[in-house]
Each structure stands twice: as structure tokens, then as C-alpha cells.
Amino acid sequence: MKPLRRFRTLPVTLRVPLITAALMIILGLVASQSVLSALGRVQEARLSETAKLHIEGLSVALGPSVLRQDVWEVYDILDRARAGNEGQRLLLTVVADERGRVLAATDPRRAPVGAAAADFETGAVGPEAVRMTGDPVLRVTALLQYQGRTIGAIVTELDVTDLLAERRNVTLWLLFGNAMATVVLAFGGWLAVARILRPVGALVQAMDASGGAPRPIPETEIPQGDPGLARLIATYNQMTTAVEERAEAERRLADRERFVSLGRLSSSLAHEVNNPLGGLLNAADTIHTYADRPEVVRQSAELMQRGLGHLRDVTRAILDQNRLDRAGQRLRPEDFEDLRLLFEPEAHSRSQLLDWQVQAGAGALSGHPAAPVRQVALNLLLNAGVAAGMHGRVGFAVSNGGETLSISVSNTGAAMTEADLARLMASGPLPPGGGVGLRLVHDIVTGLGGRLSHDRKGEQTVIRADLPAHGSDHA
Structure with missing residues (x-):
């Protein structure tokens, strides 16, 4: 055999x-x-x-x-x-x-x-x-x-x-x-087969030399004397065009997904900002009305100070998340605190229980780039929040094991569909339907040399990203 x-x-x-x-x-x-x-x-x-x-x-x-x-x-x-x-x-x-x-x-x-x-x-x-x-x-x-x-x-x-x-x-x-x-017949057979398969060899070379982006074969290299091979190469040329169009559509979907994520966060943040503003306006009206009562003025001032501090924290988180000069920043514990501040309104809007555990110190985090790690964590959190539904439970844990940083996101609710698993775990074409947030997580983790794993325990789904340390220069 x-x-x-x-x-x-x-x-x-x-x-x-x-x-x-x-x-x-x-x-x-x-x-x-x-x-x-x-x-x-x-x-x-x-x-x-x-x-x-x-x-x-x-x-x-x-x-x-x-x-x-x-x-x-x-x-x-x-x-x-x-x-x-x-x-x-x-x-x-x-x-x-x-x-x-x-x-x-x-x-x-x-x-x-x-x-x-x-x-x-x-x-x-x-x-x-x-x-x-x-x-x-x-x-x-x-x-x-x-x-x-x-x-x-x-x-x-x-x-x-x-x-x-x-x-x-x-x-x-x-x-x-x-x-x-x-010997003569074997050599003749080799010559005949090599001549017949020469267009197929050109097709293979075109696919190998494409570097992941298939390129069409020129019309001059298509064998007109062999209708079957000519039709095969013509089909390949059509496929390359379709692949380019699909890649462009995926890029547009990725941009749209980012805008949708920003829209969801903006809506939650607007709600988070609007509540303190209402309290600040009430405190200002109280001070204006009871200016002659020092105790009332002092309590209202304290309320205004807490509300302004909360607004300051929300604004700083927004600036840190969207600032363009973060591309070369190293990861810090404050990055995960900002993510928590951004995600908490999303969880509160669904009455979800959030379990947040960051056990890696600043030294372990400094070997990782901030922007892509934050993007991975945020996308996984947003998907976990949607999957958990009303009154669900979302877990977020960061730990350091030697040279590897592990980010684990869990949620209750229904299990992931086969299409969502394909977006998260595989590198093939995107299945129809849905967004590209999970595929973005896959591409970022793969680009960082990391590994993704998925597990379903009872009614809980756990997704874990293991990222190797690259050093502060690479970060």
C-alpha cells in the first residue's frame, strides 16, 4: 500500500x-x-x-x-x-x-x-x-x-x-x-504529457507566484487548440476577478464593522455622559437657589466634583481608544481599565453581570503592542455582550504565563454558530452573512503570532487568545 x-x-x-x-x-x-x-x-x-x-x-x-x-x-x-x-x-x-x-x-x-x-x-x-x-x-x-x-x-x-x-x-x-x-516510448510519453500539461503548469506558477493574491493569466498564454484547458484557464481568470472583488467587499465590511462598533460605543457613552450632566445641572440649580445655605452648596459642589470626575474618565477613555498616535504604544494596565469603562455601559444596558480580572502586571504587558491587543479584547467583549443577552454574564480575564499573554473572554447564552466559528478560527473566505469583527480578531491574533482557542462548557462559551511577547521595540 x-x-x-x-x-x-x-x-x-x-x-x-x-x-x-x-x-x-x-x-x-x-x-x-x-x-x-x-x-x-x-x-x-x-x-x-x-x-x-x-x-x-x-x-x-x-x-x-x-x-x-x-x-x-x-x-x-x-x-x-x-x-x-x-x-x-x-x-x-x-x-x-x-x-x-x-x-x-x-x-x-x-x-x-x-x-x-x-x-x-x-x-x-x-x-x-x-x-x-x-x-x-x-x-x-x-x-x-x-x-x-x-x-x-x-x-x-x-x-x-x-x-x-x-x-x-x-x-x-x-x-x-x-x-x-x-525507454523510447516512456520518453515520448513524458514529452507528450509535459506538452499537454504545459498550460496547467503555467496556471500553477501563476497561483504560486501570486503571494496570496491570484493574478490572471494573459490571453497569449491560453492554449487555443485545447478547448478544455482554455476553458479551465478562462474560469481561473474569472475566479481571480471574483476574489479581488470579494477582498474589496471584505475591506468595506471591515470598515463598516468598525463604524458600527463606534456607533454602539458612542450611543452607550452618550447615555453615560447624559446622566452625570443631568445631575450637574440639578446641582448647579441647587447652588443657585440656595446660595445662602453653605451646607447645601458644599454638598452640591461635591456632587458636581464627582460628576465632572466621571466625565473626565469617560473622555480620557474615548481619547485613548481612538487616538492615532497609539500605534507604537506599549500595553499598560490602564488600557484594560479604559476598556472596562467603555464596556460597562454596554453591559449595564442589558443588565449583565460583568466579571473582570486582570492579573498581569505592567512588566508582563509592556512586551505587547497596545492598539491591536485592545482591538482584540474590545471585539471579543462586544460579541460576548451580544451573545449573553439580557441578564447574562460576561467574563474577562488577563493572565501572564511566562512569555505568553492570555486574554480569555467568556459569556453565557447560545453557542457560537458554525459560520461564526469559521470567521474566528479559520483563514478561508468569509461565510455569507454577519460582520467581520470575529475575522478581524483572527487576523490580528495571527499577525501577532498568537493562537486562538474556543471551548464550550455547559452553557458558557470561552474564547482565549494566547499572544507571545515581542519586546518593547516590536511593540
Whole structure:
């Protein structure tokens, strides 16, 4: 399975030539086996015919001499037979009498007269059963019959070295030819596939070189001769246009989301400012009416001082949140106090319980940039406040664990939808519907090298952002 899985990961320009080469190898093996089988049948037929003619001729010529036990006549007949057309293939011929003793042989030193003929019959077969076994010497045996009776036997050794060499040469030529054909066809397949997929390669290069922003392929690089690939590239060009339009729409949505957030905060802050102003006007009217009563004037002045102090705190928070020169500021504990002052009116308007815990000191906060961290915390708080609903509970906690600053925002209420989770946790295209506040949190945390996590515990949703420290220079 692993080789197959690795093969599937290879590019098409390699897989097609490899498949072609494999098919050629299989075809070559089948064709070579067929050729070698046919050659073997031809060789075996020639050998069988040679052995049959040799033994039948000897049987006719040797019958009377063997019957008379005329050794010298048998020798003479064997010499004349050996000098025939196939004499170079006959290594040894042994003639035995009816007792199984050697009567004569073409090589008397190997087969002396009177020796047992059974020693030469080992592995011998009849002329019709001769087969190529890979042995350079084959033995053929047959009974010697004369006038209807068996008077002895003939054993012949045949030299088939030349036939084996012929078979070996044919095998080498077949291997060489098949290898050359396989290489040529595989190379041709690679060229053909590479040429066919050249437009696809241009498409891949355009996507790789885009740096996250797909660029269209020029019309001159679209293959007009291939309608399928031309349609594919045209579709890709349309997709790039759609991606650019979608990115522009996302930027506009982000701007709109920021304005909506500012509008919500402005409404809450207007309510927060309006109440102290009403009290200040009442205190001023009381002082004007009871100017001759020092105790009343003093109490009204104290009320005015508390109201003006509250207005001062609200105004400072607004200035700190929207001041343009905060881009290079380091994070401070006061930043979270300002966020609390900004968010509390939102929570009070829904009668929500706010649990606020900041356990990180100034030293741990100074390694983080103020503006993006505040933006992340504010967006998470605003979304948590909406999700908690009336009489819900919102939690905000900041802690420091070594080199990591953890911001955790929790809320009761319904769980986050799949679309909201996709906006917060993923980097793909924005799902339809909704704003981009959660995606903005994702982009800021990712840009800072941090990590977001989401957890649902009972009826409480917890979102945590872990931000690594970058040092005061980076901040």
C-alpha cells in the first residue's frame, strides 16, 4: 500500500511515463516468452527429427551385424554414420546387445566393449520425447529390432551447445529491443504529457507566484487548440476577478464593522455622559437657589466634583481608544481599565453581570503592542455582550504565563454558530452573512503570532487568545 500511495503522490508527467514503461515491460515479457517458446519448439522438433533419422538408419544398418555379434562391422557402420551431415552433433553412439553389454561405440575409451550399457542410458529419452532442458548434452535411446525381435539397444549423445547459444542470443536481443522500446516510448510519453500539461503548469506558477493574491493569466498564454484547458484557464481568470472583488467587499465590511462598533460605543457613552450632566445641572440649580445655605452648596459642589470626575474618565477613555498616535504604544494596565469603562455601559444596558480580572502586571504587558491587543479584547467583549443577552454574564480575564499573554473572554447564552466559528478560527473566505469583527480578531491574533482557542462548557462559551511577547521595540 505504501508504494501505491507514494506513486499517487508523483506528478502526472512522471506517472504516465512510468505506467507506459510498466505496460511495455509486461508486453515485452509476454512477447519474449512467446518468441522463446516458438524457438524452443522449432529446436526440439529439429532435434527429435535428427535423433529419429539417426537411430532408424542405424537400426536398419546394424541389424545383421549385431545379430552376428560382428564388432568390427558395427564399428565401421558407426564411423560412416558419424561422417554424415549431422556428425558434428553426435558426440557418442553406443550399441548394446540383447544382454545389455556394449558391443561397439564411437568412442571405445568411454564405452569399452563388454561394459554395462545401462550407465549410458541414465537420463536418456526416446527420439519423440527429446526436449531442451538447458543441458548442453542430451541422451536419446531406442531399442534395436531386427526381423521382429529385439536384439539390442542404441544410445546416442547429442551436442546442443549451438542451440543453447542461439536461444541465449535471441533472449539478449529481445531484452535489448524491449528495453530500447520501453525507454523510447516512456520518453515520448513524458514529452507528450509535459506538452499537454504545459498550460496547467503555467496556471500553477501563476497561483504560486501570486503571494496570496491570484493574478490572471494573459490571453497569449491560453492554449487555443485545447478547448478544455482554455476553458479551465478562462474560469481561473474569472475566479481571480471574483476574489479581488470579494477582498474589496471584505475591506468595506471591515470598515463598516468598525463604524458600527463606534456607533454602539458612542450611543452607550452618550447615555453615560447624559446622566452625570443631568445631575450637574440639578446641582448647579441647587447652588443657585440656595446660595445662602453653605451646607447645601458644599454638598452640591461635591456632587458636581464627582460628576465632572466621571466625565473626565469617560473622555480620557474615548481619547485613548481612538487616538492615532497609539500605534507604537506599549500595553499598560490602564488600557484594560479604559476598556472596562467603555464596556460597562454596554453591559449595564442589558443588565449583565460583568466579571473582570486582570492579573498581569505592567512588566508582563509592556512586551505587547497596545492598539491591536485592545482591538482584540474590545471585539471579543462586544460579541460576548451580544451573545449573553439580557441578564447574562460576561467574563474577562488577563493572565501572564511566562512569555505568553492570555486574554480569555467568556459569556453565557447560545453557542457560537458554525459560520461564526469559521470567521474566528479559520483563514478561508468569509461565510455569507454577519460582520467581520470575529475575522478581524483572527487576523490580528495571527499577525501577532498568537493562537486562538474556543471551548464550550455547559452553557458558557470561552474564547482565549494566547499572544507571545515581542519586546518593547516590536511593540
